[in-house]
Amino acid sequence: xxxxxxxxxxxxxxxxxxxxxxxxxxxxxxxxxxxxxxxxxxxxxxxxxxxxxxxxxxxxxxxxxxxxxxxxxxxxxxxxxxxxxxxxxxxxxxxxxxxxxxxxxxxxxxxxxxxxxxxxxxxxxxxxxxxxxxxxxxxxxxxxxxxxxxxxxxxxxxxxxxxxxxxxxxxxxxxxxxxxxxxxxxxxxxxxxxxx
Numbered sequence: 724x725x726x727x728x729x730x731x732x733x734x735x736x737x738x739x740x741x742x743x744x745x746x747x748x749x750x751x752x753x754x755x756x757x758x759x760x761x762x763x764x765x766x767x768x769x770x771x772x773x774x775x776x777x778x779x780x781x782x783x784x785x786x787x788x789x790x791x792x793x794x795x796x797x798x799x800x801x802x803x804x805x806x807x808x809x810x811x812x813x814x815x816x817x818x819x820x821x822x823x824x825x826x827x828x829x830x831x832x833x834x835x836x837x838x839x840x841x842x843x844x845x846x847x848x849x850x851x852x853x854x855x856x857x858x859x860x861x862x863x864x865x866x867x868x869x870x871x872x873x874x875x876x877x878x879x880x881x882x883x884x885x886x887x888x889x890x891x892x893x894x895x896x897x898x899x900x901x902x903x904x905x906x907x908x909x910x911x912x913x914x915x916x917x918x919x
Contacts, residue, residue: 770799775829803846805857839900840901843900850888855887858887858888
C-alpha cells in the first residue's frame, strides 16, 4: 500500500486556491452589480419616474444645485440619501417610495402643494438627525469661504453652537416651505433677528 498523502494535500490546496479565486471573483461581480444597481436607481430617470417627483424635479431645475457656477450638479440621492455604506439603504428607500407612490400617489400640483409641508419636515428632521451629512458629500466645511462677513461669522459660530447646514440653509432647492417649530439660528434668521 503506497502512501499518497502528498498528492491528497496538493489536491486540497489546489482546490482551496481555486475556490478562493472563485469566491473572490463572485464577490467582485456582486460588488460591481450593487454599484451598477445603486447608480441606476440613484439616477434622474429612477428618481423622476414617479408622478410625485415631477413637481420636485421642476423646482430643483430652477435651483443653484442644478445650475451652479462651478458646474457641479447634485442629484436627488446626493441630498436625500446619506453617502458611504448607508447609500446601500437606497434600496429600502426606493421600495418605500414605490409603495407610497402606488398607495397614495401625488398626481396633481395641488396634491404636491398640500403634502409639501409634511415632506419638507421629514427631510429637515432627517438632516437634523444626521447633522446635514449629505451636504458634506459635496460641500467641505473647511473649504467653504463665505464672501460676506455675516456668512463668515455664521460659519464660525456654527462650529461653536453645533448647528449644521440645514439650520440656516433650507428652502434653497425646492419651493419655500415655512419651518414650523424651528429653533436656533434658523428661527432668528427668519424672524429678522440675524443679519446673514
